[in-house]
Amino acid sequence: MFRLDGKTALVTGASQGIGRAIARRLATQGAKVVLAARGVGKLEALAEEIRDGGGQALPLGLDVSQTAGVAARLRELPADFAEVDILVNNAGITRDSLLARMSLEQWEEVLTTNLTGSFAVTREFMRSMIRRRWGRVIFISSVVGLMGNIGQVNYGASKAGMIGFSKSLAREMGSRGVTSNVVAPGFIETAMTEEMTEQARKDLSKTIVMRRFGTAEEVAATTLFLASEEAGYITGEVINVSGGMYI
Numbered sequence: 001m002f003r004l005d006g007k008t009a010l011v012t013g014a015s016q017g018i019g020r021a022i023a024r025r026l027a028t029q030g031a032k033v034v035l036a037a038r039g040v041g042k043l044e045a046l047a048e049e050i051r052d053g054g055g056q057a058l059p060l061g062l063d064v065s066q067t068a069g070v071a072a073r074l075r076e077l078p079a080d081f082a083e084v085d086i087l088v089n090n091a092g093i094t095r096d097s098l099l100a101r102m103s104l105e106q107w108e109e110v111l112t113t114n115l116t117g118s119f120a121v122t123r124e125f126m127r128s129m130i131r132r133r134w135g136r137v138i139f140i141s142s143v144v145g146l147m148g149n150i151g152q153v154n155y156g157a158s159k160a161g162m163i164g165f166s167k168s169l170a171r172e173m174g175s176r177g178v179t180s181n182v183v184a185p186g187f188i189e190t191a192m193t194e195e196m197t198e199q200a201r202k203d204l205s206k207t208i209v210m211r212r213f214g215t216a217e218e219v220a221a222t223t224l225f226l227a228s229e230e231a232g233y234i235t236g237e238v239i240n241v242s243g244g245m246y247i
């Protein structure tokens, strides 16, 4: 089940954390994977690891926040990786601050990377998915886009924006065989959450039904399901992978 042989996937933010776990998982299931992020060194190491395991991967230096240049960069993909069937919009950043102290720059940086970056990358692959009458677009949003969080009006707005984007795209593309869905993780063990103090972790864990943070592999498993043939009748959905933090 959930085999992806013959499919090509592109994962943004594949150099670490959730994106890396997703890329590994899709590759293990047989997809060729384009690994996109700014830090090419980490991508090359991951590509080598995937190739050593018998998979196919291509590192691609891509800054999704440089939205004007995204299309040109993606058009440079070699022919054997250019026809992307599965797109995972995972690249994301935080620039937390209470609203009263938040600069316009903090707002724009987060909206540009998380939301406009997803727009620039997704738009580029729509025509070829329509032509092939098959596609999977998956957005890695956050439960913060659904429930809000103190200090994250920029991040929450970007993540809620991804949900509206995905639902609209689902309506546009359903008749062409392309699905669009959102994975909304809760607190996951990655670089994004590792700076928290032990006390903050303990306090937060009390708000999670499963009483623990999730793993990147748990987010990857849901993403794989949505990417698969088996999920072909699921579109416009939001699946929370939050251990019951948001129900």
Ligand SMILES: NC(=O)c1ccc[n+]([C@@H]2O[C@H](COP(=O)([O-])OP(=O)(O)OC[C@H]3O[C@@H](n4cnc5c(N)ncnc54)[C@H](OP(=O)(O)O)[C@@H]3O)[C@@H](O)[C@H]2O)c1
Pocket (backbone or CB within 6 Å): 012, 013, 014, 015, 016, 017, 018, 019, 036, 037, 038, 039, 040, 062, 063, 064, 065, 066, 090, 091, 092, 093, 113, 140, 141, 142, 143, 184, 185, 186, 187, 188, 189, 190, 191, 192, 193
């Ligand atoms: N960790 C959590 O608890 C959690 C919870 C809910 C949602 N999420 C979401 O899950 C996604 C991944 O988070 P994570 O925890 O794995 O974060 P992470 O460890 O900080 O990784 C973020 C990834 O995004 C890439 N990235 C950042 N800016 C980019 C840009 N301008 N262009 C291209 N790539 C860029 C980074 O690579 P480079 O720096 O090399 O570019 C990195 O690979 C994010 O969208 C995040 O909002 C995370």
